[in-house]
Amino acid sequence: MPADLAVIGLGPLGLPLAQAAVAAGVPTLGYRTGEEPGSLSAAELRRMLSGGFRPATNPAELGRVRTAVICAPTPRGADGGFDLGQVETAARALAEHLRPHTTVILESPVHPGTTDAFLRPLLEEGSGLLAGRDFHLAYSPSRVDPGNRDITPANTPKVIGGLTPACTESAAAFYGRLTDKVVRARGLREAETVHLLETNYRHVNIALVNEMAVLCHDLGVDLWDVVRCAETKPFGFQAFRPGPGVGGPGLPQDMSGPAGRGLRMVELAQRVNSRMPRYVVQRAAALLNEHGKSARGARVLLLGVTYKPDLADLQGTPAEEIADRLTGLGACLSYHDPYVPAWSVQDRPVPRADALYEAVADADLTILLQHHRTYDLQGLSVKAQLLLDTRGAAPLGAAHRL
Numbered sequence: 267m268p269a270d271l272a273v274i275g276l277g278p279l280g281l282p283l284a285q286a287a288v289a290a291g292v293p294t295l296g297y298r299t300g301e302e303p304g305s306l307s308a309a310e311l312r313r314m315l316s317g318g319f320r321p322a323t324n325p326a327e328l329g330r331v332r333t334a335v336i337c338a339p340t341p342r343g344a345d346g347g348f349d350l351g352q353v354e355t356a357a358r359a360l361a362e363h364l365r366p367h368t369t370v371i372l373e374s375p376v377h378p379g380t381t382d383a384f385l386r387p388l389l390e391e392g393s394g395l396l397a398g399r400d401f402h403l404a405y406s407p408s409r410v411d412p413g414n415r416d417i418t419p420a421n422t423p424k425v426i427g428g429l430t431p432a433c434t435e436s437a438a439a440f441y442g443r444l445t446d447k448v449v450r451a452r453g454l455r456e457a458e459t460v461h462l463l464e465t466n467y468r469h470v471n472i473a474l475v476n477e478m479a480v481l482c483h484d485l486g487v488d489l490w491d492v493v494r495c496a497e498t499k500p501f502g503f504q505a506f507r508p509g510p511g512v513g514g515p516g517l518p519q520d521m522s523g524p525a526g527r528g529l530r531m532v533e534l535a536q537r538v539n540s541r542m543p544r545y546v547v548q549r550a551a552a553l554l555n556e557h558g559k560s561a562r563g564a565r566v567l568l569l570g571v572t573y574k575p576d577l578a579d580l581q582g583t584p585a586e587e588i589a590d591r592l593t594g595l596g597a598c599l600s601y602h603d604p605y606v607p608a609w610s611v612q613d614r615p616v617p618r619a620d621a622l623y624e625a626v627a628d629a630d631l632t633i634l635l636q637h638h639r640t641y642d643l644q645g646l647s648v649k650a651q652l653l654l655d656t657r658g659a660a661p662l663g664a665a666h667r668l
Contacts, residue, residue, distance in 0.1 A: 269327075271331055271335065272360075274328070275374070277337065279408045279515075280296070284319060288319045290443050294319050295320050300339075328363050330365075332367075334369070338355070340353060340376060354388060360389065362392055366395060369437055370385075371437050373405075374408075375461055375516075377521065386403060389401070398430040402436040404436070413577045419444050420445055422445060423445065426448060426451060427454050434451075471504070475506045489508065510546045511542040511587070512539045543591065547595070564597050566633065567600050567602065567619060567633070568589060569601075569636070570636025571583060575636050576638055577605065602618065629650070634655045634659065637659040647661060653665035656668040
């Protein structure tokens with residue numbers, strides 16, 4: 267069966283798009299650009315294959331589709347900007363086989379201007395075609411929320427900006443098959459900057475509430491109760507909650523390189539959020555000291571080491587720095603996570619606790635880093651000698667909150 271769509275890059279962005287397309291009845295080709303994180307269970311793969319999904323290893327197959335969406339990962343590079351290596355690999359593979367009238371859409375996180383200044387020349391030089399005349403070119407920021415069962419591609423509005431109005435309409439026609447609402451941006455740069463704003467909005471607000479957590483602890487104020495009350499305001503406030511740090515693929519963008527000047531608030535937010543793992547370790551050491559124990563030699567158990575609840579994703583998880591700092595203080599570290607069967611920090615394996623309740627009872631200090639759905643915090647708090655709750659998830663009075 268010929269495919270209508272090629273999803274290039276099958277990581278955290280590409281896989282959900284491919285699944286949504288198959289669910290909408292769009293015959294879909296999946297092409298990997300590298301060792302992208304993200305995988306399908308055997309049952310999910312069987313469902314997709316029966317619905318019209320086809321993995322591809324030959325780039326020539328990319329020339330037989332009407333729409334190609336590049337979802338290659340763009341990790342942080344050495345200069346602090348996005349590493350576009352896999353986007354370039356995807357573009358070159360596609361360009362060699364690009365046919366007229368194809369719609370090419372970039373969903374990878376990039377700085378504003380990248381689609382026109384970086385992707386477009388690669389496609390034009392490799393294909394001999396002109397964007398906006400021979401093929402359509404557009405950008406659409408990915409809005410995947412991993413692990414959220416309520417937010418799906420179908421009910422999430424899709425922002426689209428094209429090189430030309432015709433490019434925008436062609437991309438809109440494609441996404442209209444997958445989602446209930448399409449939002450048209452004025453152009454490529456506006457659509458790219460939507461991602462910049464959305465990502466930085468999250469990081470800045472997390473930084474604010476993280477600073478509030480430190481302040482409220484010093485003042486003897488229960489921040490979690492403050493947030494609970496504040497979120498009843500029906501306007502002008504959206505609740506964010508503190509945590510041990512910020513992880514995941516959504517990297518803040520201060521724009522200091524490509525724009526020639528930085529977003530000072532984002533720079534500050536990065537500094538605040540990057541200090542949270544150190545603060546968690548300071549609180550842990552202080553708690554042990556208050557109960558007559560030293561961090562050196564203390565048995566410390568970390569609960570939940572992924573960056574997000576109910577996911578097996580370790581990208582940028584603050585648990586790594588917390589574990590490294592605790593080990594540096596001489597703590598005897600172990601961890602439990604139902605989604606992580608083995609874990610190493612700085613190439614050192616961290617022992618995994620298989621018997622959860624026994625491990626909690628044996629630990630001098632248990633630190634909840636991620637509130638997975640499977641954790642019964644009422645029961646765990648009864649067993650724990652000391653419980654530091656960085657997520658405000660344990661019953662009130664049952665744990666020391668961040």
